[in-house]
Amino acid sequence: MQFGAKPLFENVNVKFGEGYRYGLIGANGAGKSTLLNTISGFLKPKQGELAFKGKPLPKRPDRIVQAGICHVPEGRLVFANLSVEDNLKMGAFLRNDREGVSSDLERVYGLFPRLKERLKQSAGTLSGGEQQMLAMGRALMTDGELILMDEPSLGLAPILVQTVFDIIEEFRKLGKTILLVEQNAYKALEVADRAYVLEQGRIVKAGPAAEVKADPSVRAAYLGTESAVGG
Template identity: 65%
Template sequence: MLKVDNLSVYYGGIHALKGVSIAVEEGQIVSIIGSNGAGKSTLLNTISGMVKRKGGSILYKGKEIPKLPYHIVKIGICQVPEGRLIFANLTVKENLMMGAYLRRDKEQIAKDLEKVYELFPRLLERLTQMAGTLSGGEEQMLAMGRGLMSNPDLILLDEPSLGLAPLLVKTIFEIIEDIKKLNKTILLVEQNAYKALSVADFGYVLEQGKVTKAGNAKELIQDKSILEAYLGKKEIQINL
């Protein structure tokens, strides 16, 4: 579904992505793990058209993606950004409808709203509430629901567990697996290496702008170098 080949991105004089190549098969969850500053969010922002690339290609369903972000949304790619970036001064429902801004299929929009309510029943309870008054976990649910309202085939999910309590992190990752069951493909960027790989089909390790490892997620999760780099012993014992 998605093929990124030899992608190069600069921020001023900083070479943020150095020949990055990844592939995402339809129906998969593909996770990208790495430390802060590795280039994970830059990769997603480049795919979604928010950051310009210096070189390389990005193919979606065999065709080069458009340059403008709203055209990228139109072809079936949406990004759920790091930090949620909800519209605090709009209600929960108004935020969800912003996700469908480019759509004109009113009947399907209504059906998709119902699906979002099924995935996130807490949002249904808070439809008329101002989004700025939600908890961090509820904001993340709203950001994911808003993304789904664009009716994407491919979802770019950036740090969904950031700043959330462990119990909410568990809930969010269960919902990610439920979203996959809706025939969605997910490219997930996440600092929680164990959680990211435990839900994924395939994984990549990004270090200093380069892909240093790639493989089946269940195999990567047993890789000693990955465990040592991204998981402390205490966390390994808790999760395994």
């Protein structure tokens, strides 16, 4: 997959099993967020192609959402001037199943009671943790099968970080498949079923998350000592 003069990604082949959680770890600049932004159509490669469920992925972001992929971007990117309720409904913009949308709204309110308390509040006035909840709730409203999550715990207080990862577990229970990019590699490998290590645009290691986490080279490069990461 090529963006400039040189290929950025080489033979990146990530396979997803329905309902599983996948952790994507790597150093800053390895291409993790770029890969997610490419999958969701925000970046356009000059060469290479992406396939999902055996079919070439559409080029436009809205068509990619319709194909079953949604993106919770780094920095949340909520619609600041819209209410919480309208932000959630924007997630369902491409859907025409009213009963399904209503059911999913109730599901989001159940997962995020704090959002239900703030339905009419402007999203831009929410705390960082509440905005992250809103971004995750908005993703659920797309009814996507694969949810791309980019740094969901970035900038959050520790108690809210745990809440985010608890919700990721709830997503799995709903049958959602998750590809997680997370600055806290230790936590990402704890929550994931399977993990990939990305270095300079190449997947250099893949396997069950527990095995990747135990690998000495991964521990040295990304995890440090257990005491350093609190585990």
